[in-house]
Amino acid sequence: MKYNVAIVGATGAVGRKMLETLYLRKFPFQKITLLASKKSEGNIISFEGNNHEVKALENFDFQDTNIAFFSAGSKVSEIYAPIAEDRKCYVIDNTSYFRMVEDIPLVVPEINAKELIKTNRKIIANPNCSTIQMVVALAPIHNFCKIKRIVISTYQSVSGAGQSAISELKEQSKNILENKNVIIENFPKQIAFNVVPQIDDFLDNGFTKEEIKMVNETKKILDKDIKVNATCVRVSTEVGHAESIYFELEKKLELDEIKRILKNTKEIIFSDTDYHTPIDCSGNDWVYVSRLRKDLFNENGFNFWVVSDNLLKGAALNSVQIAESLIKQGVL
Amino acid sequence: MKYNVAIVGATGAVGRKMLETLYLRKFPFQKITLLASKKSEGNIISFEGNNHEVKALENFDFQDTNIAFFSAGSKVSEIYAPIAEDRKCYVIDNTSYFRMVEDIPLVVPEINAKELIKTNRKIIANPNCSTIQMVVALAPIHNFCKIKRIVISTYQSVSGAGQSAISELKEQSKNILENKNVIIENFPKQIAFNVVPQIDDFLDNGFTKEEIKMVNETKKILDKDIKVNATCVRVSTEVGHAESIYFELEKKLELDEIKRILKNTKEIIFSDTDYHTPIDCSGNDWVYVSRLRKDLFNENGFNFWVVSDNLLKGAALNSVQIAESLIKQGVL
Numbered sequence: 003m004k005y006n007v008a009i010v011g012a013t014g015a016v017g018r019k020m021l022e023t024l025y026l027r028k029f030p031f032q033k034i035t036l037l038a039s040k041k042s043e044g045n046i047i048s049f050e051g052n053n054h055e056v057k058a059l060e061n062f063d064f065q066d067t068n069i070a071f072f073s074a075g076s077k078v079s080e081i082y083a084p085i086a087e088d089r090k091c092y093v094i095d096n097t098s099y100f101r102m103v104e105d106i107p108l109v110v111p112e113i114n115a116k117e118l119i120k121t122n123r124k125i126i127a128n129p130n131c132s133t134i135q136m137v138v139a140l141a142p143i144h145n146f147c148k149i150k151r152i153v154i155s156t157y158q159s160v161s162g163a164g165q166s167a168i169s170e171l172k173e174q175s176k177n178i179l180e181n182k183n184v185i186i187e188n189f190p191k192q193i194a195f196n197v198v199p200q201i202d203d204f205l206d207n208g209f210t211k212e213e214i215k216m217v218n219e220t221k222k223i224l225d226k227d228i229k230v231n232a233t234c235v236r237v238s239t240e241v242g243h244a245e246s247i248y249f250e251l252e253k254k255l256e257l258d259e260i261k262r263i264l265k266n267t268k269e270i271i272f273s274d275t276d277y278h279t280p281i282d283c284s285g286n287d288w289v290y291v292s293r294l295r296k297d298l299f300n301e302n303g304f305n306f307w308v309v310s311d312n313l314l315k316g317a318a319l320n321s322v323q324i325a326e327s328l329i330k331q332g333v334l
Numbered sequence: 335m336k337y338n339v340a341i342v343g344a345t346g347a348v349g350r351k352m353l354e355t356l357y358l359r360k361f362p363f364q365k366i367t368l369l370a371s372k373k374s375e376g377n378i379i380s381f382e383g384n385n386h387e388v389k390a391l392e393n394f395d396f397q398d399t400n401i402a403f404f405s406a407g408s409k410v411s412e413i414y415a416p417i418a419e420d421r422k423c424y425v426i427d428n429t430s431y432f433r434m435v436e437d438i439p440l441v442v443p444e445i446n447a448k449e450l451i452k453t454n455r456k457i458i459a460n461p462n463c464s465t466i467q468m469v470v471a472l473a474p475i476h477n478f479c480k481i482k483r484i485v486i487s488t489y490q491s492v493s494g495a496g497q498s499a500i501s502e503l504k505e506q507s508k509n510i511l512e513n514k515n516v517i518i519e520n521f522p523k524q525i526a527f528n529v530v531p532q533i534d535d536f537l538d539n540g541f542t543k544e545e546i547k548m549v550n551e552t553k554k555i556l557d558k559d560i561k562v563n564a565t566c567v568r569v570s571t572e573v574g575h576a577e578s579i580y581f582e583l584e585k586k587l588e589l590d591e592i593k594r595i596l597k598n599t600k601e602i603i604f605s606d607t608d609y610h611t612p613i614d615c616s617g618n619d620w621v622y623v624s625r626l627r628k629d630l631f632n633e634n635g636f637n638f639w640v641v642s643d644n645l646l647k648g649a650a651l652n653s654v655q656i657a658e659s660l661i662k663q664g665v666l
Contacts, residue, residue: 151631155487155578157529157567171527176511179504195503196613197489197569197576199625199639208627217630229631233578233639235489237529238570244529246487246565281528293531295540298549299483299561307531307565 004032005334007325008067008091010059010082011074012036012047015165016096019318020071021049027322030329037062038074064089068334069325072096073317087124092334094126094321098211101127101219108222110134110320111327112269113141118324119331126324131316132156132212132234132243133219138289138315139308140249142267143260144224148252150302151229154216157237157244158201159280162312163188168240175238189236198236210234242280243312251302257294260304264291269315278309286311287319336364337666339657340399340423342391342414343406344368344379347497348428351650352403353381359654362661369394370406396421400666401657404428405649419456424666426458426653430543433459433551440554442466442652443659444601445473450656451663458656463648464488464544464566464575465551470621470647471640472581474599475592476556480584482634483561486548489569489576490533491612494644495520500572507570521568530568542566574612575644583634589626592636596623601647610641618643619651 007024011017017038024031036047037059045056059078064070064086072079073096083093083100100106107117108127118126129137140149160167167188174184174194184192190200202211209217213232220230237244264272270289271278277292290309297303310316328334339356343349349370356363368379369391377388391410396402396418404411405428415425415432432438439449440459450458461469472481492499499520506516506526516524523530534543541549541564548564569576596604602621603610609624622641629635642648660666 153485153580155565157489157569172511175507175527179508179511191611192613195507195571196611197571198611199576199578199609207630208625209630229629231580231629231631231635231637233487233580233625233637235576235578237489239527239529244531244567246531246567248485248563248565277531279523279528279530281524293540293565297561297563298539298541299563303563305563305565 004030005068006033006035006066007031008035008037008062008064008070010037010070010072010078012056013038013042013045014073015161015168016073016313016317018047019313020073020321021047021054023314023318023322025049025052027326029322029325035062035067064091067091069094071321083125090124092124092126092325092328094128094324096128096317096321098130098215100125101129101215102222108219109324109327110137110223111323113137114223115327115331118328118333128317128321128324129219129223130212130215131162131312132158132245133216133223134316134320135243135289135308135310136216136245136247137220137223138269139247139291139306141224142263143249146263147255148225149228149249150252151231151250152220153231153248155233155246156235157239157246158234159239159241159243159312160193160236161241162201162243163236171238171240193236193238195238197238199233201234201236239280241284241311241313242309243316244280245308246305247308248297248303248305250300251304254301257296257304260294264294277307280309283309284311287314289315336362337400338365338367338398339363340367340369340394340396340402342369342402342404342410344388345370345374345377346405347493347500348405348645348649350379351645352405352653353379353386355646355650355654357381357384359658361654361657367394367399396423399423401426403653415457422456424456424458424657424660426460426656428460428649428653430462430547432457433461433547434554440551441656441659442469442555443655445469446555447659447663450660450665460649460653460656461551461555462544462547463494463644464490464577465548465555466648466652467575467621467640467642468548468577468579469552469555470601471579471623471638473556474595475581478591478595479587480557481560481581482584483563483582484552485563485580487565487578488567489571489578490566491571491573491575491644492525492568493573494533494575495568503570503572525568525570527570529570531565533566533568571612573616573643573645574641575648576612577640578637579640580629580635580637582632583636586633589628589636592626596626609639612641615641616643617646619646621647
C-alpha cells in the first residue's frame with residue numbers, strides 16, 4: 003500500500019525537514035505534494051535529486067490525499083485542516099491550534115499511540131517541540147514510578163521560530179562582531195549573544211503561552227495529575243532544544259534504577275559519563291539524556307539534561323512517526 | 335582617611351573591572367598597585383587617563399597595603415592571601431579558595447555586612463557570581479517569609495571564564511559564520527551557537543563544583559536550612575548571567591506582597607511589565623528581577639528571572655562594596 007502525502011507549509015523550516023524525513027525513513031508514499039502560500043507557488047524544493055514544485059494551498063483539493071502534514075501556522079490549520087478532514091484526508095498538525103481540543107489526539111507514538119485507534123477524528127495533533135523531548139525522557143520513568151511534579155527551564159534554539167529566525171541569528175551575530183547595528187524582526191529582543199526569556203505571548207498569569215503549552219500538553223499526554231512549572235527561554239543556538247529538568251517522584255527510587263530505565267529506552271540515548279549539547283544532537287533522531295543526578299536534599303527528587311533536535315523529534319520526525327503508527331495500527 | 339589598594343590579577347576580566355569600579359565609585363584610595371604574574375610585568379593598564387604599571391606579585395611586599403583585591407585564581411589566593419593577611423593587609427578574595435572556611439566571612443554587604451565586624455580574620459571571601467545575584471534577589475523575601483527550597487537553572491556568560499574566554503566566543507562565532515573550523519580552549523565543548531551544561535569540574539555526586547558552590551554559599555550567606563538544587567549552564571553571551579529561579583516559601587504569601595518587597599529593595603531593579611536580558615544589564619550595578627509569577631499548582635511556589643553583570647555585582651562591585659563596608663563599619 004502506498005499513500006499520497008501533502009506537506010502544508012513546505013517552504014518553512016519544519017516543512018523542509020518533513021520532506022527529508024519522508025525520504026530518509028522510506029515512508030511508503032505514492033506522491034508528495036508540497037503546498038504553501040500563493041507567493042511560493044512554482045518554487046522548486048529538492049531533496050537528494052528529487053524535485054518538487056510548490057503548489058498553492060488555496061486551490062488544492064485534498065480529495066486524493068491520504069495524509070497531510072500541516073506546519074504553516076495556527077491560522078492555516080484552523081481553516082484548512084477541517085477542509086482536509088472533510089475530504090477524508092488524515093491531518094497531522096504541527097501547530098498548537100487543535101492540541102487541547104478534547105476529541106483530537108495529541109500523540110507521541112512511543113507514549114500514547116493507542117489514542118490513534120480510539121478517536122473518530124482524522125485530525126491528529128503533534129505536540130510542541132519542547133514538550134515532546136521532555137515527555138519522551140520522562141514517560142519511561144513515570145510508567146515505573148509516578149512523577150508528581152516537574153520544574154523545567156528550557157534553552158530553545160531559534161529554529162523553533164522558523165527559517166527566517168535562523169537567518170536573523172546569523173545576521174545579528176555577524177553585525178555584532180563587525181560593530182554594526184542589529185535589526186530585530188523575529189524575536190522580541192536581540193537574540194545574538196543574548197538570552198530572551200520569552201517565547202510566544204504572555205498570559206495574564208505571567209506565564210507565556212509556550213510555558214502553558216508544556217503544562218497542558220504534558221498533562222494530556224502523560225498524566226493529568228502531573229504538576230508542571232516551566233520557564234521557556236530562547237538562546238542563540240541554531241537547531242536543538244536543551245532542557246534543565248527537575249522531577250519529583252511519588253516514591254523513593256534508586257538512581258541506578260532510573261539509569262537502567264533510561265538506558266533501556268529505544269528512543270533515548272543516555273550518557274552517565276558525558277553530556278550532550280545542541281550541536282551534538284542537531285540532525286539526529288534521538289532524545290539525548292545526561293547529567294542525571296539525585297537532589298541532595300530530597301530522596302525523591304532528580305535532575306537531568308535533555309537535548310533533542312526540535313525540527314526532528316520535536317516536529318517533523320514525530321509527525322511522520324504518527325503517520326507510520328496510523329499505518330501500523332491499521333487505521334490508514 | 336585614604337587607603338593603599340592592590341589588585342591581584344589586574345590583567346584579568348574581573349581585575350580590570352576592579353580598577354574601573356574603584357575609580358567610578360570614588361573609592362578613597364591613596365595609591366592603587368596593579369599586580370599580576372611575572373609575564374605581565376611592565377604592562378600599562380589605563381582607565382580614564384590614569385595609567386597604572388603592572389608589577390609582579392611574586393616580589394610584592396603587602397606591608398604598606400591596606401586592602402588587596404584578589405582575583406587571580408584559587409592557587410594564587412591559597413599562597414598569597416595568607417602572606418598579605420600576615421602583613422595586616424585586608425584581603426577581599428574573589429576566588430572560591432576561602433569561601434567555605436569556617437572563620438572566613440562570605441559577604442554580600444546588603445545581606446550580611448555584620449559578619450565583617452564579627453571576625454578576627456583579615457581575609458574576606460567574595461561569593462561566586464551566580465550565588466551573589468541569586469541571594470540578592472531572594473534575601474529580602476527570605477527576611478519576610480522563610481524560603482524552604484530553591485530550584486535554579488543558570489544561563490551564564492563566558493566572561494565568567496575570563497578575558498580569553500570572551501575572545502574565544504567571538505573567534506568561534508566568526509569562524510562558524512565563515513564555515514571555518516572552531517578551536518576550543520577555554521571551554522569543555524564549543525560554546526558559540528551552543529549551550530554547555532558544565533561549569534567547573536564534576537564531583538562524584540553528578541553535580542559540578544559550580545552547582546555545589548551555589549548550594550553551600552547560599553546556605554552560608556542566607557540560611558543553613560535552605561535546600562538548593564542548581565544546574566549551571568554556560569551560554570554564548572559575553573557579559574551578564576541570567577537565572578531561572580523557582581522558590582518555595584514556608585508559608586503562603588501573596589504575589590503582590592513579593593512585588594512590594596522587590597520594588598522596595600534598593601539594589602534591585604524590578605519589572606512586572608517587561609523583562610531583562612544580559613545585554614540590557616551588562617555594565618550596570620543592579621540585580622534585575624522580572625517574570626515574577628506564582629506556581630500554578632503550589633500556593634507557596636514562585637518563579638522569577640534574575641539578571642546581573644557577573645563582573646560587577648557578581649565580582650568587582652561586590653568586592654569593592656565589601657571594602658566600603660569595612661570602612662563604614664570602622665573595621666578599617
